[in-house]
Amino acid sequence: MARELALPAAAPREAEFGHDALIVCDNLVRIYQTASVEVQALQGLDLLVHEGEMIALVGASGSGKSTLLQVLAGVDAPTAGRARVAGHDLVDMGRPERVHYRRHVVGFVRQQSARNLVPYLTARQVVDLPLTIAGVRRQERRARTDSVLETLGVADCADRRPHQMSGGQQQRVAIAVALANQPRVLLADEPTGELDSETAAEVFAALRTANRELGATVVVVTHDAAVSGQVARSVAIRDGRTSSEILRGEATGDVPGVAEEYAVMDRAGRVQVPREFREALALTRRVRLALTADHVEIRSDDRSDVRGEQP
Numbered sequence: 295m296a297r298e299l300a301l302p303a304a305a306p307r308e309a310e311f312g313h314d315a316l317i318v319c320d321n322l323v324r325i326y327q328t329a330s331v332e333v334q335a336l337q338g339l340d341l342l343v344h345e346g347e348m349i350a351l352v353g354a355s356g357s358g359k360s361t362l363l364q365v366l367a368g369v370d371a372p373t374a375g376r377a378r379v380a381g382h383d384l385v386d387m388g389r390p391e392r393v394h395y396r397r398h399v400v401g402f403v404r405q406q407s408a409r410n411l412v413p414y415l416t417a418r419q420v421v422d423l424p425l426t427i428a429g430v431r432r433q434e435r436r437a438r439t440d441s442v443l444e445t446l447g448v449a450d451c452a453d454r455r456p457h458q459m460s461g462g463q464q465q466r467v468a469i470a471v472a473l474a475n476q477p478r479v480l481l482a483d484e485p486t487g488e489l490d491s492e493t494a495a496e497v498f499a500a501l502r503t504a505n506r507e508l509g510a511t512v513v514v515v516t517h518d519a520a521v522s523g524q525v526a527r528s529v530a531i532r533d534g535r536t537s538s539e540i541l542r543g544e545a546t547g548d549v550p551g552v553a554e555e556y557a558v559m560d561r562a563g564r565v566q567v568p569r570e571f572r573e574a575l576a577l578t579r580r581v582r583l584a585l586t587a588d589h590v591e592i593r594s595d596d597r598s599d600v601r602g603e604q605p
């Protein structure tokens with residue numbers, strides 16, 4: 295009787311990194327090459343954003359926030375790594391898919407409200423523009439335009455041109471333009487950067503509406519603590535990598551939710567210990583790690599004999 299061939303069982307496959315996330319950045323690298331220098335704007339950045347989230351990206355000037363947003367917007371292509379948004383692979387996307395992606399999957403709001411609008415078009419006409427380009431029928435265009443202007447509280451600006459609106463109204467109309475084609479993701483690069491705090495709050499409320507009422511997943515780059523202080527998750531970017539995250543509980547009335555800061559651990563297990571922690575305990579090149587029942591300890595290296603130093 296022939297014996298059955300027993301093949302070794304295949305190892306169970308690990309779920310792919312970020313398989314259930316809407317936005318996945320995996321070891322993302324973007325290098326700008328100019329005539330004389332090479333700038334590594336993104337240096338192996340990992341980021342996951344789930345559908346329905348609203349997150350802030352914060353970080354010093356030059357840390358790579360705008361570069362990341364340009365990649366997610368499908369405007370710029372990464373040099374290496376993986377970026378996927380709503381099932382679209384942003385690294386390997388061909389031109390027709392890129393056009394579809396930029397029209398239907400993401401909406402983009404820039405800092406300068408004037409650059410988001412067209413001086414001689416009314417709010418209704420400028421919101422209608424992306425719908426016309428996408429081939430939406432006239433009747434539906436009208437209904438969608440009125441509805442999005444209404445939802446964002448700028449229905450009274452429908453027949454006004456940018457110079458007849460306040461800065462906050464201009465920026466809310468810009469958000470309406472970005473949302474016209476009902477994108478799943480709304481990206482905003484310093485949308486309150488030029489505005490006073492009251493107007494900034496008005497624009498932030500519009501982003502919140504986009505998230506909560508219209509269901510867009512929102513990623514907002516900001517220097518504005520009033521904005522980053524109100525989202526459930528702020529991701530800090532340092533030197534082209536995600537370095538830490540602040541998670542906040544829900545606010546109750548006027549009392550803000552409790553905020554907790556976390557370090558980000560990459561998939562190889564690397565964590566950046568904040569400088570003030572390292573300096574406080576003189577943690578240098580070599581540290582001791584110990585596993586306890588529910589946490590990991592990091593201690594300074596006290597083996598001066600191995601370091602070859604005088605006790």
Ligand SMILES: Nc1ncnc2c1ncn2[C@@H]1O[C@H](COP(=O)(O)OP(=O)(O)OP(=O)(O)O)[C@@H](O)[C@H]1O
Nearest residue numbers: 326328333335353354355356357358359360361362
């Ligand atoms: N087109 C480009 N050519 C060359 N270098 C660039 C280009 N765009 C950005 N950089 C460089 O890449 C790095 C990251 O820039 P990026 O604009 O993404 O940072 P940022 O965090 O958005 O800064 P900011 O808050 O000032 O807008 C910087 O060193 C910047 O000088």
